[in-house]
Amino acid sequence: MRRTNEVLKMPSPKPVKAITASIPMRDFSRSLPMALLRAREAVMRHFRPSLRAHGLTEQQWRILRALSSHGEIEVTELAAVAYLLGPSLSRILRDLEARRLIKRRLVKSDLRRNIVAITASGVKLIEAVAPSSEAIYAEIARRFGARKLADLQAMLHLLEGSLLTMPIAGDPDDDLDV
Amino acid sequence: MRRTNEVLKMPSPKPVKAITASIPMRDFSRSLPMALLRAREAVMRHFRPSLRAHGLTEQQWRILRALSSHGEIEVTELAAVAYLLGPSLSRILRDLEARRLIKRRLVKSDLRRNIVAITASGVKLIEAVAPSSEAIYAEIARRFGARKLADLQAMLHLLEGSLLTMPIAGDPDDDLDV
DNA sequence: GCAATCCGATTAACATGTTAAATGGATTTC
DNA sequence: GAAATCCATTTAACATGTTAATCGGATTGC
Numbered sequence: 001m002r003r004t005n006e007v008l009k010m011p012s013p014k015p016v017k018a019i020t021a022s023i024p025m026r027d028f029s030r031s032l033p034m035a036l037l038r039a040r041e042a043v044m045r046h047f048r049p050s051l052r053a054h055g056l057t058e059q060q061w062r063i064l065r066a067l068s069s070h071g072e073i074e075v076t077e078l079a080a081v082a083y084l085l086g087p088s089l090s091r092i093l094r095d096l097e098a099r100r101l102i103k104r105r106l107v108k109s110d111l112r113r114n115i116v117a118i119t120a121s122g123v124k125l126i127e128a129v130a131p132s133s134e135a136i137y138a139e140i141a142r143r144f145g146a147r148k149l150a151d152l153q154a155m156l157h158l159l160e161g162s163l164l165t166m167p168i169a170g171d172p173d174d175d176l177d178v
Numbered sequence: 179m180r181r182t183n184e185v186l187k188m189p190s191p192k193p194v195k196a197i198t199a200s201i202p203m204r205d206f207s208r209s210l211p212m213a214l215l216r217a218r219e220a221v222m223r224h225f226r227p228s229l230r231a232h233g234l235t236e237q238q239w240r241i242l243r244a245l246s247s248h249g250e251i252e253v254t255e256l257a258a259v260a261y262l263l264g265p266s267l268s269r270i271l272r273d274l275e276a277r278r279l280i281k282r283r284l285v286k287s288d289l290r291r292n293i294v295a296i297t298a299s300g301v302k303l304i305e306a307v308a309p310s311s312e313a314i315y316a317e318i319a320r321r322f323g324a325r326k327l328a329d330l331q332a333m334l335h336l337l338e339g340s341l342l343t344m345p346i347a348g349d350p351d352d353d354l355d356v
Numbered sequence: 357g358c359a360a361t362c363c364g365a366t367t368a369a370c371a372t373g374t375t376a377a378a379t380g381g382a383t384t385t386c
Numbered sequence: 387g388a389a390a391t392c393c394a395t396t397t398a399a400c401a402t403g404t405t406a407a408t409c410g411g412a413t414t415g416c
Contacts, residue, residue, distance in 0.1 A: 028243040029259060032318070032331065033221050033236075038261060039334040040214035042341040047211070048374090049348045057374090057401065058211075065206040076364065083216060088402055090366050095401090112364040112411050136347060140210070144340040152337065153210065155330045156217040162322040163220040169314060170227045226404085235371065235404090254394065266372055268396055273371090290381050290394040 043140065050132045054125060059084060060092055061129070067102060067118035068126050074107070075114045101125060221318065228310045232303060237262060237270055239307070245280060245296035246304050252285070253292045279303060 028034060044058065051061050062082040067073065070081060079089045093116060096102045101122040107113040118126075141149050206212060222236065229239050240260040245251065248259060257267045271294060274280045279300035285291040296304075319327050 028240065028247070030331070031315075032327065033218055033225070034240075034261060035331050035334040036214055036218035036221065039337050040211055040218065041261075042338040043211050043214065046341065046344065046346055049346060052375090053348060059402065062206065062212075069206070074364090083212060083219075085403065085405095086365070087367080087404075091402075094366095110364085110412070114365070132347065137209075139344065140341060143344055144337050148333065148336070149210065152330075152333045153208070153213050155326065155333065156213040158326070159217050159322050159330065160220040163224065163318060166224065166317065166321055168224055168227060169310060170231060230405090237372065252394090263373065263375095264395065265374075265397080269372075272396095288382070288394085292395075 046136050046140065047133060050129065050136065054129050056125070056129065059088065060096060063089070063092060063096065064101065064118060064122055064126055067116060068123060072115050072117045075116060078116055096122075224314050224318065225311060228307060228314065232307050234303070234307065237266065238274060241267070241270060241274065242279060242296060242300055242304055245294060246301060250293050250295045253294060256294055274300075 048058065051058060056064070059082070062084070063078065066078060066082045070078075073081070075089065075093070076086075079086055082089070084092070093102065093104070097104060100119055102116055103119055104114050104116050107115055144152075226236065229236060234242070237260070240262070241256065244256060244259045248256075251259070253267065253271070254264075257264055260267070262270070271280065271282070275282060278297055280294055281297055282292050282294050285293055322330075
């Protein structure tokens with residue numbers, strides 16, 4: 001029933017190949033990425049309808065939120081804060097600018113750089129969405145438990161930190177035999 | 179510093195509007211969806227290179243894994259197991275079938291239904307990817323701690339369960355005043 | 357100073373997420 | 387038993403994820 005732990009307790013990674021040949025892989029429906037995906041979706045499906053009602057996607061919302069709390073910010077930094085890849089951000093910024101929710105300007109000292117800011121309309125939109133968004137968040141916290149929620153977030157950050165220094169197998173900047 | 183908890187401790191959702199007008203929204207970089215997204219990405223970036231080296235995306239891998247552990251399975255059930263939406267699944271199955279990694283057949287008693295199964299080539303591909311995948315998973319468990327990993331997964335499942343019965347604001351099947 | 361290189365941002369190309377609509381086959385209903 | 391409805395799957399349309407390539411503008415090296 002808890003075959004997962006048997007594998008996880010393995011201290012040495014050497015015999016993995018032999019093991020996977022005899023024992024089926026741990027049921028992927030219990031894999032960590034799947035658990036994270038399912039949990040995130042369980043949360044997000046409560047937020048999406050409200051955002052959608054205001055004509056926003058989740059990513060567009062993230063960008064507006066980031067801009068409203070950071071003021072003017074460069075595109076690269078915005079990508080880090082809103083946790084979006086460059087290409088996605090480029091497309092979304094083009095769209096948000098056309099909708100006059102953000103504005104951009106060049107950096108005179110380095111013409112490659114862009115500085116983005118939210119407009120008054122953008123702020124108004126945020127203020128329109130925020131109440132229902134906060135209410136949903138509060139209800140989620142109430143159901144799951146505020147303490148457990150804090151614990152969960154702490155563990156998630158810890159996990160992120162643990163993997164930050166883990167080398168990525170097969171990457172060119174690693175010197176291994178893959 | 180921990181303004182988040184101040185908001186979360188709110189028992190009644192009524193004064194939210196007034197609050198959000200005076201206090202800025204909790205920093206979204208600490209929001210639960212963001213924490214889940216970041217944690218998941220921290221994990222997945224270790225798996226993607228290996229999958230990619232074998233010509234698979236994460237979703238294609240999920241489907242093959244599901245098929246290898248479930249044998250023959252209907253498309254709808256496969257969508258639930260692999261946690262994919264119908265349209266995504268349709269496209270991916272078309273692709274995997276063209277690559278002869280899966281095969282499909284109609285259900286004679288109900289021609290709307292499809293039954294999908296993995297092919298020998300599909301199984302071979304899984305066996306080729308599994309070792310490095312398991313090794314990565316083991317290393318992640320080692321770094322984060324097997325116990326904490328189990329605890330985290332338990333909390334994630336609990337969160338999912340907590341939100342399962344929470345009504346979705348603004349949905350037609352709810353009888354509320356939105 | 358200019359060729360090579362680096363770097364920020366965008367574009368390209370393809371895969372998936374997301375919602376709505378369509379298609380075609382079963383079920384129900386009267 | 388034909389019309390209406392339901393249902394499984396696919397298609398459509400648009401937004402984002404992901405990697406590679408491009409494009410201009412800065413830096414470096416010589």
